[in-house]
Amino acid sequence: MKKHRFGLGVLTGFLITSIIGASIAVGFFYGAYNNAEVSSRTEKKLNLIEKAIDNYYLGDVDKNKEVEGVYKGIVQGLGDKYSEYITAEEYAKEKEENSGEYCGIGAGIAIDEDKGYPMVTFVYPNSPSEKVGIQKGDYIIELDGKDNRGLSADQVASKARGKKGTKLKVKYFSKKLKKYQEVAITRDVVDVPSVDSTIIDKKYNIAYMQLGQFIENTHNQFAKQIKKLKKKNAKGIIIDLRGNPGGLLTSVTKILDDICPEGKLITVKDKEGRANSITSDARQLDIPLVLIVDGTTASAAELFSGAVQDYNKGKVVGEQTYGKGVVQNTYPLTDGSALKLTVEKYYTPKGRSINHKGITPDIKVSNTETEDVQYKTALNTMKKVIDPKKFEAEQKAAQKVSNKAAQKAKAANKNNSKKINKNKNNSKKTNKKKNKKAGK
Numbered sequence: 001m002k003k004h005r006f007g008l009g010v011l012t013g014f015l016i017t018s019i020i021g022a023s024i025a026v027g028f029f030y031g032a033y034n035n036a037e038v039s040s041r042t043e044k045k046l047n048l049i050e051k052a053i054d055n056y057y058l059g060d061v062d063k064n065k066e067v068e069g070v071y072k073g074i075v076q077g078l079g080d081k082y083s084e085y086i087t088a089e090e091y092a093k094e095k096e097e098n099s100g101e102y103c104g105i106g107a108g109i110a111i112d113e114d115k116g117y118p119m120v121t122f123v124y125p126n127s128p129s130e131k132v133g134i135q136k137g138d139y140i141i142e143l144d145g146k147d148n149r150g151l152s153a154d155q156v157a158s159k160a161r162g163k164k165g166t167k168l169k170v171k172y173f174s175k176k177l178k179k180y181q182e183v184a185i186t187r188d189v190v191d192v193p194s195v196d197s198t199i200i201d202k203k204y205n206i207a208y209m210q211l212g213q214f215i216e217n218t219h220n221q222f223a224k225q226i227k228k229l230k231k232k233n234a235k236g237i238i239i240d241l242r243g244n245p246g247g248l249l250t251s252v253t254k255i256l257d258d259i260c261p262e263g264k265l266i267t268v269k270d271k272e273g274r275a276n277s278i279t280s281d282a283r284q285l286d287i288p289l290v291l292i293v294d295g296t297t298a299s300a301a302e303l304f305s306g307a308v309q310d311y312n313k314g315k316v317v318g319e320q321t322y323g324k325g326v327v328q329n330t331y332p333l334t335d336g337s338a339l340k341l342t343v344e345k346y347y348t349p350k351g352r353s354i355n356h357k358g359i360t361p362d363i364k365v366s367n368t369e370t371e372d373v374q375y376k377t378a379l380n381t382m383k384k385v386i387d388p389k390k391f392e393a394e395q396k397a398a399q400k401v402s403n404k405a406a407q408k409a410k411a412a413n414k415n416n417s418k419k420i421n422k423n424k425n426n427s428k429k430t431n432k433k434k435n436k437k438a439g440k
Contacts, residue, residue: 082152241293264277
């Protein structure tokens, strides 16, 4: 991958010095604004609020938490759901998770915009969540008795993480059981397997790969899986991006560099309209791809899908994706906390913006309650790409079998109808005889 000046990535950024320290005063923080009149007015109002709390508030006051709340409130005031102030504790947990190993409950989540609650998008094997029965599609309603409605995915994930062995009370709505469940989960170390693959069809030698998220070790895992699949002579790879919330753009661009030919992988534009691009080298993956996406496929996973589409490296199957096409930079602060801000909008190789739009699949298909139609469609699409003649012959043979079965069923129904009618006629005759005898 060619090097470019490119300021993006969840964990990239620079150190902001002398802005927020452990002993900083609230008034001083607001005094940092350039507008002196606004600063003075804000400081006076804050002082009044502080006095009212000190004089009248019934409960105990934790001054540190109070100040942290002010910082969070400033960023929330931007009205951008992706920007936030992150406490030192939250930031440490976030870095731990992005490293590929963290301590928590082992479930990925995305916010369902309609319901306002976090929905489970995947559950790691042998994780604390799997052990208590939490499944993909469930809604996490409460954590330790506190409602999750209206919180961001990062805020919910931060609440779920904690020290190994500590308990977390979870109230969730089970999609399978269609009722609320309450469980106590013991947090544990979760080894995040962001990439996994296997051969699923030996006749066509088709591989299936699940790409759960883009974290620091995802590219290395992806490269190893591709190497393994090449040794097995995989003719095509289905990559499942359903439930993938995105992650590090540095990670996804490294993977795209392995897949795509020479050219732009991503272009970003800042608030001034200044553009920067990352490009790939001439090496590219020579195995056809089919991607599966849905409404929980977001951010970097959408960029991945868009680049595969733009370079005709594969087909995209499923539902319209989430529509997050903006980049956040995380700026570490001197006290261990951090500021996450939306700083750029990104575009696919062909210049498509996906913000509030998402990626439109090449083949639109939704699942039913009983069948993974998207997976089945992806498999058939890949078969058609690998060997169209063989697939067509199989389809014709399957159709013949289906037609014969339908004819047999039709004939059986016809015979049953005849028998039923015959029985009715016999019954009528019997009744007539009985009536005649009764008449005598």
